[in-house]
Amino acid sequence: MIDFQIIPLQRRPLDGSFTILRGLPSRIRRQIGPWCFFDKLEEPNINTTQHLGVGPHPHIGLQILSWIIDGTVQHQDSIGNHLVANAGELNFMTCGQGIVHTEDTPETLLQSGNSALHLLQFWIALPKESEEVSPGFISMSQSALPLIELEHGEGRLIAGEFEGNSSPLKTYSPIFAMELTLDIGESLLPLEKQYEYAITMIEGEVEFAALNDHQADSLHEEEITPDLLLAFKGVSQLQMIVKKRARFIIFGGLPHKEDHYIWWNYVSSDAEKIRKCHELWESGDTSIFPKIEGESRDNLKAPEFPVKLILFLRN
Template identity: 35%
Template sequence: MANNKLLVNERQADLGNFMVGRLLPFRKKRQVGPFTFIDHMGPAILGNGKYVDVDQHPHIGLSTLTYLFEGEIEHKDSLGSHKIISPGDVGFMTSGHGVTHTERTPEFRRTLENFTMHGYQIWVALPKDKEDIDPNFKFYPSSDIPSWEKDGLKLRLVAGNAFGKSAPLQGYSSMFMVDILAEEETTLNLANQLKGEVAFVIVKGEITKKDHKVEAGQMLISKTDEQCSICLDKGTRLLLFGGEPLKDEHFLLWNFVSSSKEKLQKAKERWKNKQFPKVPGDDTYIPIPELKR
């Protein structure tokens, strides 16, 4: 791979009944724009006793972005929000100074019938001056997401600004996220189409950059920001995301993100002492894992 690109392979993580592939952060790159964490959920066959069940857990200093290709996630949080996120929808929960939530397979899917679960759970770090805002949850149905076709590509602008268009979800800093499907072999040219750092998560198929193949389950990060182009094979699907880097360095501790390590430690103690707000009607609790030294 040319030295102006970083290539990342998914690292598998076990979430009980469910395996996820962790793409970001990794050692050489902690963030791409404000994006600080990406988990690839599936694709996996669920049903017949095997479901997504992520119990109550906290966040500070970030927004979670849930985007699915197949299956559904039932979101509940300590604000009282309750929404089923389906393919093409966007769920965006901003934690600010503190929120808790659960993510589960909806009740109507809990049958003997099998189904496919596939999507991404993404964390977007908040700028320093927004870290302590009040929590909120926003939901954007699939029908509200800007979609168009151009040069053999189907594009959906999930968040932010790109390709001369604006999504309903703008977030709290310069960012973009685009779902792209190549209906034929074609070239994607990003010159003057977006601003900031750029990464490509290959969902299926493969892309070519200077005779190097990048396959599904890998992430390609450009070091030259938006001035690049890539070749997509027919049937390739990818998520294009990034934005302008945040001004202040951000740190990650378990489910917490902050520009202040002191805030991370305080959040850890708050959760240990069960001082976070609770999801209504839910008494589950995920303890903070002890870090190996």
Template identity: 30%
Template sequence: MSNLGLIIEERSRDIGDFLVGRLIPFRKKRMIGPFIFIDHMGPTKLGPTTYMDVDQHPHIGLSTLTYMLEGALMHEDSMGSKQLIQPGSVNWMTAGKGVSHTERTPEHLRNGRSFTAHGYQIWVALPKHLEEMEPEFHHIPGHELPSWHDGSAKFTLVAGEGYGRKSPVPVHSELFMVEIKNIDSYDFQVKDELKGEIGICIVEGGIQACGEQIEKGHILVSKVEDTCSISLWPNSHILLFGGIPFPEERHIFWNFVASSKEKIASAKEAWRRKEFPMMPNDATYVPLP
């Protein structure tokens, strides 16, 4: 266990009709590189009467990365973006100084049949000098993401840089997100391929690392240079997250992330007064908790 800094077990919570598993923040580990929040959505059956409908809510100081494995979501925001996100593609919304958005089950899946919804909702904190930047939205189709095979393992570089490649997702700091799916047992190293802190999220199957057997529903946290060799069980699916940590602490309250508590206090008041950028064609409003 000496080379594994922490093993975090997924903690389930209910958001209306949708069950999610919170991975970070965790009381012993608030961030992994610039990643400050990772929710595992599902897998869960939706329809024919129950769907995912997250009403209009705000963000500051972060970028959201939505990555679906099954099912689909419709994203709309106060910048006027409207984008269907399907498995393998990336929705990357940078909130900067403030944005509002919704995420809902798209109309074509509200057809009287059931379907599986499964994915990850990820927040990446912005560097301090970019916390007040103008909001941006980008959608990157799955076929544009770098992917390659090594034996029976398929790699996809979802965001950032790693393994000598660079994703087209326009990130704002030194980070990586890599998806690996394998058929046969597979041994791999992350040293010299990735930089900074690393979270190894087990979606399916399991791994052997540093003499420990760890199965799905957990995330391992370490520094890349300290991580021992990892062996994936056959038919596993993992996600690697991380990067170079920021020098300053980040504060988080609800959907707000900032390097100062004053920025969060201002955002809370702006949302309470409905002085945030709001979506022109959506009257829904999630109250401040």
């Protein structure tokens, strides 16, 4: 059965400087397959008062994909990485048993006041059997991802497999993500019918439909703009009719067999584990959350811990 939903992105403050748009989790839908979090940040004016400056904070039980469309992000973490990633690059961090990192605008850009930042960030919940994997981090050019030729454009395979191609990003469950750039015309994209999917627009205008037995069933009534997510499942062939040259990301996968909890920066199938990690972080324990070498800022404080965690990865 084909099922689809339109999810409006909600405005949220970030570190008192930016407003971000959040698509997941939402009241309409909490996750797309194993993808449990999606934020979009688009700021045209980076300066000394308006910039990325997220101090040391922890993560467990997930992988984080940062897709940089425009601008520059400086990354530091507790496993020794310290680098700057620019437009057309991606950062991919496996948090597993525990990692601490920061995200900043490089100091050199703050003074110029002549830069922008357009960033998409996705979180992938690790399956129960992989929650304790060692933390890791890679940064690479988006152009190094497998290129998929389509009828009126191309795709970059971000995660998973597609027609014999495999992404170099190591993931731990059945998953898929691709950025597509399409010219005007009709293109088709074969999908896994059992997967859940979502589409986030970057630019352009596209009509999306499920194509079954040569019959197209529209997946939306309103135009899918960059401030909306289109979520759907039960589709084996996606029809994409491009009205204006378009760029967008489709991501999806199979939901995990077990339920998960998500709170602040932690994801786990075990609520007690989240509680213990929170206590370690608040106490300054460095057993799973080491200090970042050279970082002088205080650790970010978590919000007040809830009396009871909610099973969040369940629709």
